[in-house]
Amino acid sequence: MIRAHMASYPMREKMLPQALSSIIDQVDTLHLCLNEWGEVPAEYRDHPKICAFVPEEDQKDVGKFITTPDPDDIVFLVDDDLNYSENYVRRMVKCLEDHDATKVVIGTHGSTYTSQSPKNAHQRTSIKFGRPQANMQRVDQLGTGGLVALGKNIAPYEYMKTSQKFVDVRYARWLYEHGIESWVINRDEWGFVGRVPVEGEHETIFKTFTKRTPQAVLEEIAVFAGRAIEVAE
Secondary structure, three states, X not given: OEEEEEEEOHHHOOOHHHHHHXXXXXXXEEEEEEOOOOOXXXXXXXXXXXXXXXXXXXXXXXXXXXXXXXXXXXXXXXXXXXXXXXXXXXXXXXXXXXXXXXXXXXXXXXXXXXXXXXOXXXXXXXXXXXXXXXXXEEEOEEOOXXXXXXXXXXXXXXXXXXXXXXXXXXXXXXXXXXXXXXXEOOEOOOOXXXXXXOOOOOOOHHHHOHHHOOHHHHHXXXXXXXXXXXXXX
8 A cells, every 4th residue: 555644733724735635646545644623624534545633732743653554555754835746656666666665765855964973953965855866865864754665664653752843853763773774766857846835934844943953853863874974985
């Protein structure tokens, strides 16, 4: 089964339908965590492919990890403010299957830290999700808004539950601890993944949290930072 996991919250209510419409026809089912919603809206409750739920507590981005896939499922972690091209799932699945899917996770956005003990989140080089990428590249950390993995390589909720606002870091740590490599897919075109159009600025975790990364999170980054560079050398 090909499944997608997404988390959202009311401020993204207008963006969510566009993100969903770009991915829903490409997967078998989509698990949607609706943080802080009063109830599941009818259009999601009655949709044959959407398994939507409102958690008892606000899970923020950890909501993508609440539901547990079967080990052999193909799982996409997706975001509620992104558009996915019509060939996104097909291309990502092919790339995963062309490699050893048991040992790799494939993403569209990734970072490699330039220090093994970074003092801030800016000590890294990043591959942006919306830009072409000539070659596949191994990275230290993938963005959890655009990646595919076997179900067995999705970190369990119990490991992720205390990582609200820094799930990319915690998941990268889990992958490193389990010997699973993170790679960014190559693509020729612009817009393989893109932002959902929105008027004005909208709140993002990078703006509100990542730019001022707490010391405890930097210590987690130090567990895996720079390892992709080590392998390349």
